[in-house]
Amino acid sequence: MRLATVLVGASTRAAAGDDDGWVVLDERDAQALIAEPGWRVRVEAALHDRERVRLEPEAFLTPMPRPAKVLCCGLNYRDHIVETGRAVPEYPTLFAKFADTLTGPVDDIVVHDTERLDWEAELVVVVGAEVHRATRDEARAAILGYTVSNDISMRDWQQRTLQWVQGKAFDGTTPVGPVVVTADAVEPREGLRITCAVNGETMQDGNTRELVFDAADLLAYVSQITRLRPGDLILTGTPGGVALGMPEPRWLRDGDIVTTAIEGIGELRNTVRFE
Amino acid sequence: MRLATVLVGASTRAAAGDDDGWVVLDERDAQALIAEPGWRVRVEAALHDRERVRLEPEAFLTPMPRPAKVLCCGLNYRDHIVETGRAVPEYPTLFAKFADTLTGPVDDIVVHDTERLDWEAELVVVVGAEVHRATRDEARAAILGYTVSNDISMRDWQQRTLQWVQGKAFDGTTPVGPVVVTADAVEPREGLRITCAVNGETMQDGNTRELVFDAADLLAYVSQITRLRPGDLILTGTPGGVALGMPEPRWLRDGDIVTTAIEGIGELRNTVRFE
Structure with a gap:
């Protein structure tokens, strides 16, 4: 699994990815995401359920x-x-x-x-x-x-x-x-x-x-x-x-x-x- | 003026003092206090208005x-x-x-x-x-x-x-x-x-x-x-x-x-x- 903090419009969000692409999550960044108990199960579910997006290299911030x-x-x-x-x-x-x-x-x-x-x-x-x-x-x-x-x-x-x-x-x-x-x-x-x-x-x-x-x-x-x-x-x-x-x-x-x-x-x- | 973070019961509070003793303030510690604009004027007013208390050495935390x-x-x-x-x-x-x-x-x-x-x-x-x-x-x-x-x-x-x-x-x-x-x-x-x-x-x-x-x-x-x-x-x-x-x-x-x-x-x- 890959985790990132990405720019979405004017705000930042956590994102998770695998070989099929990225899903944007609700948390404001990857650090907020991993601070939550049970984050991994929810991210795996999101990778299964949510629509994949393409993220440009410029969207990635320091994770x-x-x-x-x-x-x-x-x-x-x-x-x-x-x-x-x-x-x-x-x-x-x-x-x-x-x-x-x-x-x-x-x-x-x-x-x-x-x-x-x-x-x-x-x-x-x-x-x-x-x-x-x-x-x-x-x-x-x-x-x-x-x-x-x-x-x-x-x-x-x-x-x-x-x-x-x-x-x-x-x-x-x-x-x-x-x-x-x-x-x-x-x-x-x-x-x-x-x-x-x-x-x-x-x-x-x-x-x-x-x-x-x-x-x-x-x-x-x-x-x-x-x-x-x-x-x-x-x-x-x-x-x-x-x-x-x-x-x-x-x-x-x-x-x-x-x-x-x-x-x-x-x-x-x-x-x-x-x- | 002296500033401190003190233990009051089970919680912490900012405190301000001068030669006449200490007043306990509403902020949770001295760092929260000084982050607020205009804190100095309010502390000076508190030192003028509020009742002085005696604080034991054990009450003082890292400021x-x-x-x-x-x-x-x-x-x-x-x-x-x-x-x-x-x-x-x-x-x-x-x-x-x-x-x-x-x-x-x-x-x-x-x-x-x-x-x-x-x-x-x-x-x-x-x-x-x-x-x-x-x-x-x-x-x-x-x-x-x-x-x-x-x-x-x-x-x-x-x-x-x-x-x-x-x-x-x-x-x-x-x-x-x-x-x-x-x-x-x-x-x-x-x-x-x-x-x-x-x-x-x-x-x-x-x-x-x-x-x-x-x-x-x-x-x-x-x-x-x-x-x-x-x-x-x-x-x-x-x-x-x-x-x-x-x-x-x-x-x-x-x-x-x-x-x-x-x-x-x-x-x-x-x-x-x-x-």
Whole structure:
């Protein structure tokens, strides 16, 4: 099953889809939908009963618009770690973003006061149930599904101090979407190709089977620290190929089109705008 | 003026006070109060008209219960920086906590799975108006007031990776309160004594005049990155005297009483409990 938040006229609605297309639901967004007990049975009924509609790519918004917690994992792709000569980490490196950091799958990424703007294609884990101090199996059962993100980074701000958040949390700079594919329909551990292209040129080309800490690992780990709830997000880190790793970095420029895709989930297409 | 969130019977209420005592208001907490236009005039009228009540220390809860953003500044006390031989930083070191990280001014601090639990007395800036890409003067005008916090830190978790948040954001471990003193009534730049004692023994004894980045600096800086709104919090860093800085650290133990105070604002008194 696929879940989304879509624009219908002037308002937003939850939508559910499968291979036959989409149905628009009554809830204002996918986060409101999954907060309701019994939502899955009702959505399955709607997919059976309701008329299918075609939704244009421009209709899709960020699926979970107000997560209370957005946690991100740093260095987490085994091939990229080996490539950079580092040791495989014992613990996940975590930092936070805010709900305000997120933007939609086709929105412009509007930035200011940065000269070192970089891309980071990432798999996102969407939390589907309250989870606190969970085992790996409990965490796995609490995963609603997966979506795509680009952890756009202001490297100059990120590297001003030891802590990264100021280069990672500019408002409206992290696209997330376009859909959440539920965990019964996709398994990142089995290997999903993850790519980022700039103006059509592939910059990152990784595979989610290379994750050191997978979705269940990360959710279980974070849940030792803080309780997560439906709609909270965990960004799982990026594979090799970011500008920062180039001998002569090719930073993002005004007008660049960043395309971020994960096989079997979906694609983001965002244009960079400098204010 | 002082603002608080207090327990009245089984529910919570906003309260306002001055030298003559407290009045209990109709709003459910101080954050709901300050979100309303014209709240200040109404509170001043209530302080003039309503009957004063006496509130026990146990009645005070964390004043802003659901900030969307809690930003914290690292190394920020000039005397402590000089003492440790570091250079005075050009930019503030920022990290984030969550609303769930906060707890009340007399609540137990309940922790688990840590062997290196430390204290960090901190001045908190409480945001009173929406603020985005503000100048220092605009930021200054958007400060509601100040309160007290202790950025209790799980040093073992904090030092597992380069990013600190996992050692700083255990649920319910950062006491904040007991009151917000409005910015017209107190000026940290003029110098407020800030202390932390463990079981009555003073461990930290600093002064807010030593802040490298003061309240307006930090709010203006953070507002370049993300829009802040009424009730959001900025923790401004801690002076010297934490356990981590001791040749033989005296980590917090089960039953320890941590008292955190800022002159002219108030005092937190929390007992540490290991689960």
